[in-house]
Amino acid sequence: MANDNTAVLLIHCPDRPGILAAVTDFINQQKGNILYLDQYVNREDHVFFMRVEWALDNFIIPRDEIEDYIDTLLAKRYSMNFRLYFSDSKPRMAIFVSKMSHCLFDLLGRYHAGEWNVELPLIISNHPDLKPVADQFGIDYFVFPINKDNKAEQEAKELELLKQYNINFVVLARYMQVLSPQLIDSYPNRIINIHHSFLPAFAGAKPYHAAHERGVKIIGATSHYVTSDLDAGPIIGQDVVRVTHKDTIESMVRKGRDLEKIVLSRAVEKHIDRKILTYQNRTVVFD
Amino acid sequence: MANDNTAVLLIHCPDRPGILAAVTDFINQQKGNILYLDQYVNREDHVFFMRVEWALDNFIIPRDEIEDYIDTLLAKRYSMNFRLYFSDSKPRMAIFVSKMSHCLFDLLGRYHAGEWNVELPLIISNHPDLKPVADQFGIDYFVFPINKDNKAEQEAKELELLKQYNINFVVLARYMQVLSPQLIDSYPNRIINIHHSFLPAFAGAKPYHAAHERGVKIIGATSHYVTSDLDAGPIIGQDVVRVTHKDTIESMVRKGRDLEKIVLSRAVEKHIDRKILTYQNRTVVFD
Amino acid sequence: MANDNTAVLLIHCPDRPGILAAVTDFINQQKGNILYLDQYVNREDHVFFMRVEWALDNFIIPRDEIEDYIDTLLAKRYSMNFRLYFSDSKPRMAIFVSKMSHCLFDLLGRYHAGEWNVELPLIISNHPDLKPVADQFGIDYFVFPINKDNKAEQEAKELELLKQYNINFVVLARYMQVLSPQLIDSYPNRIINIHHSFLPAFAGAKPYHAAHERGVKIIGATSHYVTSDLDAGPIIGQDVVRVTHKDTIESMVRKGRDLEKIVLSRAVEKHIDRKILTYQNRTVVFD
Amino acid sequence: MANDNTAVLLIHCPDRPGILAAVTDFINQQKGNILYLDQYVNREDHVFFMRVEWALDNFIIPRDEIEDYIDTLLAKRYSMNFRLYFSDSKPRMAIFVSKMSHCLFDLLGRYHAGEWNVELPLIISNHPDLKPVADQFGIDYFVFPINKDNKAEQEAKELELLKQYNINFVVLARYMQVLSPQLIDSYPNRIINIHHSFLPAFAGAKPYHAAHERGVKIIGATSHYVTSDLDAGPIIGQDVVRVTHKDTIESMVRKGRDLEKIVLSRAVEKHIDRKILTYQNRTVVFD
Known part of the structure; x- marks a missing residue:
C-alpha cells in the first residue's frame, strides 16, 4: 500500500x-x-x-x-x-451497475476505507435505483436507460462521460447489459466484469438456474476482462463455494453474492496494483 | 463403520x-x-x-x-x-481401469485397509498394464482390448463377467472408453465415473488441455453416475484446486490426479454407505 | 426469505x-x-x-x-x-465497532439491501471515527470511550442503551475491547464476535503477527458466541485463505479482512434465521 | 518432470x-x-x-x-x-510408519507410478503390521519396537540403517513415535512429518479428539520439517476440510486421512523437486 x-x-x-x-x-x-x-x-x-x-x-x-x-x-x-x-498517479475508475447493490457496496466500502490507490468519481447505471447509495458516498451517478433502439446512442453518451471524467478503467458490478464492441474497444483489457458462474460453465444469462438444473455440487464466480466475445474474455480470478441438494436457486443466489463481490473486488485490486498482464486471451496475475 | x-x-x-x-x-x-x-x-x-x-x-x-x-x-x-x-450384506464392486494407476491405488489402499464395507473381487481393463497391481492385491484382472469393431462383443463378455462375479456396482477409475448403452442400462445409477474437470465445463476428451487453453484459475474433478449421455449423468461430488498462469498442462494433470482420486473415492464411499438417491438427473447425497 | x-x-x-x-x-x-x-x-x-x-x-x-x-x-x-x-417479529440487532470499517460496511450493505429479516437501530463504539458511516445509513451511533477506570461504568451505560433500544442480539464487528462478564451474561449466546484467526490457533491479540511468525500456510477467521472465557465461546463458523512465504503481516491483514467480514455476516445470518443451537460450548448450525 | x-x-x-x-x-x-x-x-x-x-x-x-x-x-x-x-542424481528416501497405512499407500502408489524422481529403498517401523505392504511393493522393511528403555538403542540402529542405505531424507508417514534429538540432528530439515491438525492448533496427541471437543468447523493437516521442538518445526504445507456438528471423532478421522496423505505427499514432492528453503523456522516453498 x-x-x-x-x-x-x-x-x-x-x-x-x-x-x-x-x-x-x-x-x-x-x-x-x-x-x-x-x-x-x-x-x-x-x-x-x-x-x-x-x-x-x-x-x-x-x-x-x-x-x-x-x-x-x-x-x-x-x-x-x-x-x-x-504510484502517485492514481488510476481513475468508473462503476457500471444495474439494480443489485452487493458488489457496489463492497467496492464503495473499500474505497471509502482507503484500501485502494484509486479515484472513483463516477457511477453509471441503466436504472435509477442505486442513486441514493451513490449520493450517500458522494459520487456522481448518471442514469442511461437502455433498450434495443437507443443502445448505440446511450453508449455513445456513456463513452463521452467516461472521457470527460478521465476514466482509466471500468468495473461492471453486476451490470445487466451487454456492452457493444465500440465501448469495449475503447477500453481494451480495462473493463472488468464479474460473471456469476464458474466460467466457462454456465456462460450467458441465469447461470444459477442452469447450475441448479444441472445439479452441480459447487458454484463459482469469475472476474474477467470484457471482450466482444460474451463471457469469454481473459479470466482474472475465480472462486467457488459448495452447494448441496438442499440449495434452491434462491439460496444459490444468496451464496453466490458473497463470491461475486469478493472475486470482483480482488480483480479490481490486482488491476489497480498493476499486477495483471494479458496474453492470448489469458492473464498473468502476479501475487 | x-x-x-x-x-x-x-x-x-x-x-x-x-x-x-x-x-x-x-x-x-x-x-x-x-x-x-x-x-x-x-x-x-x-x-x-x-x-x-x-x-x-x-x-x-x-x-x-x-x-x-x-x-x-x-x-x-x-x-x-x-x-x-x-449392513451385513456387503455390496460387490468391480473396477474398470485403463493405464493410469492413481485412482486404482487409492481405491485399493482403502479396500486393503478395511475402510469400506465392500467386496472387491474383479478388475476389468482394456490394457494389460495394471495387471501386476491387481496381482499384488490378489484381485482377479481381465483384459478386454477395445476397438471399433469388437466393442459390442467385448462389452458383452464384460457384462457376463460382471454377472458371474455378482457385481452390484461398477467404478470407472479413469477408464478411457465410452460405455455403450447396453452396459450402462444393466447398471442404472450403479456405474460411478470420475471426470477430470469441473463439469459441465470441459466435458469430453482432454479437459486439462481445454482448461489451460481457456486460462481458468481453478480446475476441478467430478464424480457422477454414468448415463447414456456422455459426462452428463447425475453429479455425486466435485472438488477443485487453484491453478495460476504458471501451470502447464502437465502440472494441471499432476494437480488433477489428487483431485480425481479423492473425489472418486468419496463418491464410492457414499455409494457403499447407501447415502445417495437420484432424482431427475440430480443426486441427493446425505452426510 | x-x-x-x-x-x-x-x-x-x-x-x-x-x-x-x-x-x-x-x-x-x-x-x-x-x-x-x-x-x-x-x-x-x-x-x-x-x-x-x-x-x-x-x-x-x-x-x-x-x-x-x-x-x-x-x-x-x-x-x-x-x-x-x-417470522413477522424481526429480531433487533446492535453493532459494536471500533475503528475498522470493513465488517461494518458488509453488515450495513446487507441490511440496506434488505437481505436480512432484522432491525438495526443502534451502533455503539469506543471511538467516534465511524459515526459518519452510521449517519450515512441513518443509524443511531453512540460513543463510549473505554479505559481501565471507566469500563464498568461505560458498559453499564451501554447495557442500558441496549435495553432502551430493545436489542435482542449484539454483533461485535471488530470491536477492540474485551467485554466484562456483566454485559456478556445479559446476552447469553446472543453476542456474536469475529476473531481474526482460525481458533483455537492464535487466540488473543495480534493473531496475524503470530501467524506470520509461525510461518503458517493458511490463515482463518472464526465467528463465535462470546462467553466470559476470551475467544473460547461456541464456534459458529470458520473460513480460511491460503498464504505463502511472500505474504507480509500487512498482506495477511488485507486477505484476512475479506474472510472476517464474510464469516461474520454468515454467522449473523444464521442467527437471524434461528438456525443455531448451542450445547456444551459447541453449536449445532442447520443449513 | x-x-x-x-x-x-x-x-x-x-x-x-x-x-x-x-x-x-x-x-x-x-x-x-x-x-x-x-x-x-x-x-x-x-x-x-x-x-x-x-x-x-x-x-x-x-x-x-x-x-x-x-x-x-x-x-x-x-x-x-x-x-x-x-536432476540425474535421485535423492534416496526412507519412510517411517506405525500401523496406519493410508499415507504409506499414497506414497507407494506415486512411487510405483513413477511420478517422482526419487529412490525408495527402505521402510522402518515400530510394528510388523505393514510388512506385507512393503513386501508387495518389493521394499525392505525393518521393525524396531520402541519402548522407554530401548529407545536410544533402537534409534541408533535405525540411524545406522539410514546411513547404510544412503538415505538423504526421511518421511514420517503417521509414525507414532517422537524422534530423539540425536536422530533429528542427523537429518536437519530433511525429516518430513505429517501432523493431523491445523498447526499450531491441536499440537501433540489426539488432535481430532481435541478438535471435536472444541467444536471447530474446519479441520486440517500440516506437513513440516521435524525439529527437536515437537510439532513446531518449519511448516511446509497445510490443507483443511469442513466439518459440522454431525461429525463424530470417527468421521473426522476418516475425513482427516484424505487430508493427511495429500498434504504429506505434496510436501514430499516439493522436497524431491528441491523447491523448499528454510529460514528462521519458516519455509520458502516455490511453485
Missing part, C-alpha cells in the same frame, strides 16, 4: 537469455531500489513476462524521461511491450 | 404431511433403534427423500419379512419408491 | 424414540404446513436437536397460545428446552 | 542490488539454458532467496567443477548459502 513514489514497469516480450539481468541492471545502475520483482517465462510460447517496482527516491533519471530511457535501452533491444506507471 | 446388524431404508415419494411420522413410528413400534435419520423435502417438486438406519437387534419383524411389511404398511400408502439394505 | 407468517420451533432434549413423530404429528394435526425440518441426534450424549418451520396460515391454535400448547403437549413430556419464534 | 540433465541451484543470502543479475549472467555466459527461475526477497529481514534450474547440455563448466565456480564467483562475493543438485 501507499508506497511513496515508486515506479512500476510491466513487460512482456519474446524470451531470450539476459533480459532479466538487463532490466535489473538498468534499475540498479540508476540507483533505483527494487522493492518487488516478479517474472514468469511461458516455456511453450517462449514469452517473458515481468513486473518490477522500484523506489524513485534516488533514481538518477528524471521521472519524465524514464519511459524514453526504457524504450531506447531495453524495449527496442528486446522487442518489449512495456507499460510504465507511477 | 462396521455397525453390526443394521437396516438402511432409502425412500423417495410425493411429499405429504405425516410421512416422516409414519416411517419413524413404524420403526419405533417394532422396537427398531434408529441410529441415523436424514430427510429432505424438495419444495419445488414436492418430493420427499429419506434415509433411515436402525439397529436390528430387537426388531420384531423377521429380517426376511421387513421388505414386505414396508411395502404393505408404508410404500403402498404413500406411493413410495424404496430400497432396503442390510 | 420473506416467508409470510411462519413459526420456527427450536428444540433440544434427551433423545428418546418418538420425539420426531410427536412433534411433526402435533404440527400436522393442527393444520400447520411444515416448510423446513432439520433434526440431529448426538449419539454420544443422547441429545436430540430439532428446528422446524411451518406456515401459520391454516394453523388451528391461535398464535398467542402456541407456546402454551407446545409446553403442555410436548416439552413437559419430553423434557424439552424449546424456543418459539415468529 | 524428468528433465534430462539439469542443475538446480538454491540460494539464500543477505539482499543486495545485483544478485539476481549476477547469478543469471553467470549461467547465461556459461551457455546454461535457464528453465525455471524463482526468487523472493524478504523485505523485513533483507534476505534474498532464489531457485534456478538450467539445462546442462551446452553448459561450458564441467559438471564436477560447477560447485567450485559458484562458490568462487558468486557465493563468496554475496555471502551466499547455496546448495547445488543434479
Whole structure:
C-alpha cells in the first residue's frame, strides 16, 4: 500500500537469455531500489513476462524521461511491450451497475476505507435505483436507460462521460447489459466484469438456474476482462463455494453474492496494483 | 463403520404431511433403534427423500419379512419408491481401469485397509498394464482390448463377467472408453465415473488441455453416475484446486490426479454407505 | 426469505424414540404446513436437536397460545428446552465497532439491501471515527470511550442503551475491547464476535503477527458466541485463505479482512434465521 | 518432470542490488539454458532467496567443477548459502510408519507410478503390521519396537540403517513415535512429518479428539520439517476440510486421512523437486 513514489514497469516480450539481468541492471545502475520483482517465462510460447517496482527516491533519471530511457535501452533491444506507471498517479475508475447493490457496496466500502490507490468519481447505471447509495458516498451517478433502439446512442453518451471524467478503467458490478464492441474497444483489457458462474460453465444469462438444473455440487464466480466475445474474455480470478441438494436457486443466489463481490473486488485490486498482464486471451496475475 | 446388524431404508415419494411420522413410528413400534435419520423435502417438486438406519437387534419383524411389511404398511400408502439394505450384506464392486494407476491405488489402499464395507473381487481393463497391481492385491484382472469393431462383443463378455462375479456396482477409475448403452442400462445409477474437470465445463476428451487453453484459475474433478449421455449423468461430488498462469498442462494433470482420486473415492464411499438417491438427473447425497 | 407468517420451533432434549413423530404429528394435526425440518441426534450424549418451520396460515391454535400448547403437549413430556419464534417479529440487532470499517460496511450493505429479516437501530463504539458511516445509513451511533477506570461504568451505560433500544442480539464487528462478564451474561449466546484467526490457533491479540511468525500456510477467521472465557465461546463458523512465504503481516491483514467480514455476516445470518443451537460450548448450525 | 540433465541451484543470502543479475549472467555466459527461475526477497529481514534450474547440455563448466565456480564467483562475493543438485542424481528416501497405512499407500502408489524422481529403498517401523505392504511393493522393511528403555538403542540402529542405505531424507508417514534429538540432528530439515491438525492448533496427541471437543468447523493437516521442538518445526504445507456438528471423532478421522496423505505427499514432492528453503523456522516453498 501507499508506497511513496515508486515506479512500476510491466513487460512482456519474446524470451531470450539476459533480459532479466538487463532490466535489473538498468534499475540498479540508476540507483533505483527494487522493492518487488516478479517474472514468469511461458516455456511453450517462449514469452517473458515481468513486473518490477522500484523506489524513485534516488533514481538518477528524471521521472519524465524514464519511459524514453526504457524504450531506447531495453524495449527496442528486446522487442518489449512495456507499460510504465507511477504510484502517485492514481488510476481513475468508473462503476457500471444495474439494480443489485452487493458488489457496489463492497467496492464503495473499500474505497471509502482507503484500501485502494484509486479515484472513483463516477457511477453509471441503466436504472435509477442505486442513486441514493451513490449520493450517500458522494459520487456522481448518471442514469442511461437502455433498450434495443437507443443502445448505440446511450453508449455513445456513456463513452463521452467516461472521457470527460478521465476514466482509466471500468468495473461492471453486476451490470445487466451487454456492452457493444465500440465501448469495449475503447477500453481494451480495462473493463472488468464479474460473471456469476464458474466460467466457462454456465456462460450467458441465469447461470444459477442452469447450475441448479444441472445439479452441480459447487458454484463459482469469475472476474474477467470484457471482450466482444460474451463471457469469454481473459479470466482474472475465480472462486467457488459448495452447494448441496438442499440449495434452491434462491439460496444459490444468496451464496453466490458473497463470491461475486469478493472475486470482483480482488480483480479490481490486482488491476489497480498493476499486477495483471494479458496474453492470448489469458492473464498473468502476479501475487 | 462396521455397525453390526443394521437396516438402511432409502425412500423417495410425493411429499405429504405425516410421512416422516409414519416411517419413524413404524420403526419405533417394532422396537427398531434408529441410529441415523436424514430427510429432505424438495419444495419445488414436492418430493420427499429419506434415509433411515436402525439397529436390528430387537426388531420384531423377521429380517426376511421387513421388505414386505414396508411395502404393505408404508410404500403402498404413500406411493413410495424404496430400497432396503442390510449392513451385513456387503455390496460387490468391480473396477474398470485403463493405464493410469492413481485412482486404482487409492481405491485399493482403502479396500486393503478395511475402510469400506465392500467386496472387491474383479478388475476389468482394456490394457494389460495394471495387471501386476491387481496381482499384488490378489484381485482377479481381465483384459478386454477395445476397438471399433469388437466393442459390442467385448462389452458383452464384460457384462457376463460382471454377472458371474455378482457385481452390484461398477467404478470407472479413469477408464478411457465410452460405455455403450447396453452396459450402462444393466447398471442404472450403479456405474460411478470420475471426470477430470469441473463439469459441465470441459466435458469430453482432454479437459486439462481445454482448461489451460481457456486460462481458468481453478480446475476441478467430478464424480457422477454414468448415463447414456456422455459426462452428463447425475453429479455425486466435485472438488477443485487453484491453478495460476504458471501451470502447464502437465502440472494441471499432476494437480488433477489428487483431485480425481479423492473425489472418486468419496463418491464410492457414499455409494457403499447407501447415502445417495437420484432424482431427475440430480443426486441427493446425505452426510 | 420473506416467508409470510411462519413459526420456527427450536428444540433440544434427551433423545428418546418418538420425539420426531410427536412433534411433526402435533404440527400436522393442527393444520400447520411444515416448510423446513432439520433434526440431529448426538449419539454420544443422547441429545436430540430439532428446528422446524411451518406456515401459520391454516394453523388451528391461535398464535398467542402456541407456546402454551407446545409446553403442555410436548416439552413437559419430553423434557424439552424449546424456543418459539415468529417470522413477522424481526429480531433487533446492535453493532459494536471500533475503528475498522470493513465488517461494518458488509453488515450495513446487507441490511440496506434488505437481505436480512432484522432491525438495526443502534451502533455503539469506543471511538467516534465511524459515526459518519452510521449517519450515512441513518443509524443511531453512540460513543463510549473505554479505559481501565471507566469500563464498568461505560458498559453499564451501554447495557442500558441496549435495553432502551430493545436489542435482542449484539454483533461485535471488530470491536477492540474485551467485554466484562456483566454485559456478556445479559446476552447469553446472543453476542456474536469475529476473531481474526482460525481458533483455537492464535487466540488473543495480534493473531496475524503470530501467524506470520509461525510461518503458517493458511490463515482463518472464526465467528463465535462470546462467553466470559476470551475467544473460547461456541464456534459458529470458520473460513480460511491460503498464504505463502511472500505474504507480509500487512498482506495477511488485507486477505484476512475479506474472510472476517464474510464469516461474520454468515454467522449473523444464521442467527437471524434461528438456525443455531448451542450445547456444551459447541453449536449445532442447520443449513 | 524428468528433465534430462539439469542443475538446480538454491540460494539464500543477505539482499543486495545485483544478485539476481549476477547469478543469471553467470549461467547465461556459461551457455546454461535457464528453465525455471524463482526468487523472493524478504523485505523485513533483507534476505534474498532464489531457485534456478538450467539445462546442462551446452553448459561450458564441467559438471564436477560447477560447485567450485559458484562458490568462487558468486557465493563468496554475496555471502551466499547455496546448495547445488543434479536432476540425474535421485535423492534416496526412507519412510517411517506405525500401523496406519493410508499415507504409506499414497506414497507407494506415486512411487510405483513413477511420478517422482526419487529412490525408495527402505521402510522402518515400530510394528510388523505393514510388512506385507512393503513386501508387495518389493521394499525392505525393518521393525524396531520402541519402548522407554530401548529407545536410544533402537534409534541408533535405525540411524545406522539410514546411513547404510544412503538415505538423504526421511518421511514420517503417521509414525507414532517422537524422534530423539540425536536422530533429528542427523537429518536437519530433511525429516518430513505429517501432523493431523491445523498447526499450531491441536499440537501433540489426539488432535481430532481435541478438535471435536472444541467444536471447530474446519479441520486440517500440516506437513513440516521435524525439529527437536515437537510439532513446531518449519511448516511446509497445510490443507483443511469442513466439518459440522454431525461429525463424530470417527468421521473426522476418516475425513482427516484424505487430508493427511495429500498434504504429506505434496510436501514430499516439493522436497524431491528441491523447491523448499528454510529460514528462521519458516519455509520458502516455490511453485
